[in-house]
Amino acid sequence: MAEHPIEGLMKTAMESIKEMVDVNTIVGDPVETPDGSVIIPVSRVACGFAAGGGEFESGSDRNQQKQDQQQDGTSIPFGGGSGAGVSVQPVGFLVVGQGQIRLLPVDGNAMVDRLIDVAPQILSQIQGMFQRGNKKREEEKIQC
Known part of the structure; x- marks a missing residue:
């Protein structure tokens, strides 16, 4: 049985999408910096696809035309x-x-994300300041 023309249309469109989108579109090629760090670009990909068609009749009796x-x-x-x-x-x-x-x-929320990333470091620095302050007080008490 011969392939219906709509199948060819769909196959062509899907092959075109397949050529445009591959894994390197989502996770890009890594780039190494002089300090040895590796930077990998990450993207969001969305695809859409549609196909349609119809058969035309030239006469008034479609069923008779199909049979002929x-x-x-x-x-x-x-x-x-x-x-x-x-x-x-x-x-x-x-x-x-x-x-x-x-x-x-x-995106624009980079500042909030950066604060979340830096929060543990800030907390450890604040803890360190309190611990150094407590040690100084203890040393002052010992000297007195």
Whole structure:
């Protein structure tokens, strides 16, 4: 049985999407910096696809026309189309190096994310200040 024309349209559109989007579109090629860190771009990819078509009749009796064309071996006139779209949005950069892994986001909330990343360091510094203050007080008490 011959392939219906809509199948060819769909196959072509899907192959085009497959060519446009691969794993390197989502997780980009790593780039090594002079200090040895590796930066990996990360993106969000969205795809859309549509295909449609219809068979046309030239006479008033469609069923009779189909029977005649099937007997003759001719195909029914067909018209159709397909389309696809791909959207790629950068999400951020994955930075691997200096014994840690960080995600540097691209969006406007980067300040909040950066504060969350830095919070443990700030807390440990504040703890260190209190511990040094307590040690100084203990030394003053001992000297008195």
